[in-house]
Amino acid sequence: MKLGILLTTSPENENTNTVIGISRAARGQGHEVSIFLMYDGVYNINNKEFSGLADEDVSIAVCAFNVEQRNVGKVGGILFGSQYDHACIASDVDRLISFG
Numbered sequence: 001m002k003l004g005i006l007l008t009t010s011p012e013n014e015n016t017n018t019v020i021g022i023s024r025a026a027r028g029q030g031h032e033v034s035i036f037l038m039y040d041g042v043y044n045i046n047n048k049e050f051s052g053l054a055d056e057d058v059s060i061a062v063c064a065f066n067v068e069q070r071n072v073g074k075v076g077g078i079l080f081g082s083q084y085d086h087a088c089i090a091s092d093v094d095r096l097i098s099f100g
Contacts, residue, residue: 001026001031001032001094001095002031002032002033002034002092002093002094002095003022003023003026003031003032003033003034003093003094003095003096003097004033004034004035004036004089004090004092004093004095004096004097005019005022005023005033005034005035005036005096005097005098005099006035006036006038006041006086006090006096006097006098006099006100007019007035007036007037007038007041007044007099007100008037008038008039008040008041008098008099008100009039009040009041009099009100010040010041010043010044011043011044011046011047011050015099015100016044016047016050018099019035019050019099020049020050020053022097023035023053023056023058024053024056027056027057027058032059033053033057033058033059034058034059034060034061034089034092034093035053035058035059035060035061036061036062036063036085036086036089037060037061037062037063037066038062038063038066038083038086039063039066039100040070041062041066041099041100042062042063042066042067042070042072043070043072045060045062045072045075045078046072046073046075051075051077051078054077054078055077059079059089060077060078060079061078061079061080061081061085061086061089062078062079062080062081063081063082063083063086064080064081064082065082067080
């Protein structure tokens with residue numbers, strides 16, 4: 001199964017820990033996980049535990065426009081994309097969960 005997750009809230013929100021937990025549980029079950037970050041969700045790439053999901057074979061993409069707006073630096077292993085990437089994730093997954 002392919003799981004897609006949209007996260008739009010900053011790391012201070014409990015949604016970040018929820019997404020980390022769901023992602024790890026899904027990967028533990030052998031599922032593919034793709035996360036797209038936009039709005040204040042792009043700040044999550046500065047959270048080491050969150051960005052570390054990329055090392056656990058979780059695909060993470062961010063809206064580069066929102067990154068530029070918020071002056072967030074780039075992090076290796078994370079795709080700096082666009083809403084097109086968000087649409088591709090949404091159309092490719094079996095389930096999509098949104099946290100916002």
